[in-house]
Amino acid sequence: MTFVMALDQGTTSSRAILFDQAGNPHAVAQQEFTQHYPQPGWVEHDANEIWQTQCAVAQQVLRENQISASQVTAIGITNQRETTVIWDRATGQPIAPAIVWQDRRTAGDCQQMRVDGLQDLVLEKTGLVIDAYFCASKIRWLLNQVPGAFERAKKGKLAFGTIDSWLIWKLSGGTLHVTDITNASRTMLMDLDHGHWDDHLLGVFQIPREILPTIVPSSQVYGETTAELFGQSIKIAAAVGDQQSALFGQNCTKHGMAKNTYGTGCFMLMNTGTEAQRSTNRLLTTAAATVSGEHQFALEGSVFVAGAAVQWLRDGLQIIDSAPEVEELARSVPDSGGVYVVPAMAGLGAPIWDAEARGTIVGITRGTTKAHIGRATLEGIAFQVADVFDAMRQDAGIPIDQLRVDGGAAANDLLMQFQADIMQTPVIRPVVTETTALGAAYLAGLATGFWENEAQLHSIWQAERRFEPQLTAQQAEVRRARWKEALKRAMAWEKGN
């Protein structure tokens, strides 16, 4: 039996999953790694620990399942995006801790860039809003703050990479310095329409070109792992940012097909085909993964707090013992009893982008119970997703006839039903919900003949459940109107502080 191995390097854990030819996960190994919060607003990872855990789980999944490297046709990598690593090309050692996508240390620099009027240029070139989320200001920070780094970078002695680059560098024994186009599109340094580094932006951020990896397609044999790692070399045949990977893993390869991943936060992406459509609703434009050779794009919107609101019910309010329990709690009442929870604990993301919004509960009466709060929290997640979906629908200009879902909280049937109700659009949950890893496996498998073509993948992808809207359009409209009222009360809260 042969397999494709997906390496799924996420924000909190490293996973290795073997997929068989039917596209089913055969075996999984996973390790969490350390989150570092050295100052308020800072989030760091140790890039060596990322590598060690990723390598360990890849070796473990083979060892524990008595599978040899010769049975692994290819490796596909998918990763937390934007997290920035700079390392020394000679020693392979990072020059500083990796700056994680959530890190806000460069927010002031980004604010200054907006004041300087650079937003239109950045949007035009990269499809992104200027924000500390993306790599450019993080690279700039590292080159400024680590003594001698800028000079060494100019001399070509340092390498920058997102986690895909870093893992490929390590897997290949320091011979490959590449990044795939989906990851590159999150740096804020790539000309999105043409898929190359943009000299003008490199000038604005004062980033020497010598530090950058080569941009490669998401599905291609880039090279091989060293033989020592797994007993013999394995082809490295895909790299893709985790959200674009999930889009591909959900087979959303045509214009108008969209997926939403319900994890800690939510990430919704919609394929826009070969057009890098700019949003008029404050969504991001990003590169999508493709095997055809032509560039494809997606619109993206994120909700900052989704599953994390359920964690708050568990750890903060302590009204449930585990996340899945929220469903039973919510089902114990027929509705939320007029309560609305706006889970804006970390501000509001797309399409509102209000960093000063805060979590809000409105509509509490003497009859309100923890079950109403639990139900309203789930509904609050769904309302936020519906707002992003509306923005996409408006930008798309074509009907989006369904939303494919995955991620931990997509297991919640009540949440999925309410999502369909409130969007008035069917929600489809696939049999294999490991779609992030699956996307990377698909891309690696297609590059190496493990799977013949995309049509074959479309035939093996299966829906597990389809949630049809049960509320009438008018009922949904009434609920959405009340939600908008609740939102207003959450917005700009922190401003008054």
Ligand SMILES: Nc1ncnc2c1ncn2[C@@H]1O[C@H](COP(=O)(O)OP(=O)(O)O)[C@@H](O)[C@H]1O
């Ligand atoms: N049945 C459930 N109902 C609601 N939320 C859930 C459920 N199961 C898990 N979650 C939430 O989903 C998140 C975990 O999903 P996961 O996809 O593993 O997230 P991430 O990749 O961001 O760590 C947690 O925030 C958890 O609270």
Ligand SMILES: O=P(O)(O)OC[C@H](O)CO
């Ligand atoms: O690792 P995740 O699943 O939290 O995803 C992180 C995103 O890629 C950040 O843009």
